[in-house]
Amino acid sequence: DQQVKQNSPSLSVQEGRISILNCDYTNSMFDYFLWYKKYPAEGPTFLISISSIKDKNEDGRFTVFLNKSAKHLSLHIVPSQPGDSAVYFCAASGETSGSRLTFGEGTQLTVNP
């Protein structure tokens, strides 16, 4: 039962353009969401989070949007840079799941110079 899904295994964009990574969830008890970035041979690195009381959170070039009714969130990277090329994981948690984070499968982003 995959409660957090990232349906696009890969995404390729041109440097300077917008990258949009998507994530869907099925568990309505999830109310805290995070994005992690992972380079090869490294561990996931926290990028940005959002609580369900908000529909948008912004940090520099990174913005996360949350659509609770659609159970959908997205990460926007503007402008995209070659150094952004990595695997991006969406993760979710809820009060009933305790400290357990449920991760999506990841999306490989490639930003071409």
Added chain:
Amino acid sequence: DAGVIQSPRHEVTEMGQEVTLRCKPISGHNSLFWYRQTMMRGLELLIYFNNNVPIDDSGMPEDRFSAKMPNASFSTLKIQPSEPRDSAVYFCASSRVLAYKNIQYFGAGTRLSVL
């Protein structure tokens, strides 16, 4: 400040051998998590501790797996005996508090290959 430190970075062993993975969480963090990443199952939580006490080990695949946290700065994940299907990348993560709105900080992982 040093991040989460895992050792070894790579481990190659033969089926049936005991494997011990080590983790040092970020100083001051009270919660520690062990994850496994495989192609088939992605990133899955194995077990987590709060204040050195195991809270939830429901993700531990079988009795061959055990984890301990003897003090606030050290944890081990042991597999005995190891099997080829245990081959994966094992991550340790820590967080400052045990709360569902928490950020977990990951180590670089241990890549385990069981031949």
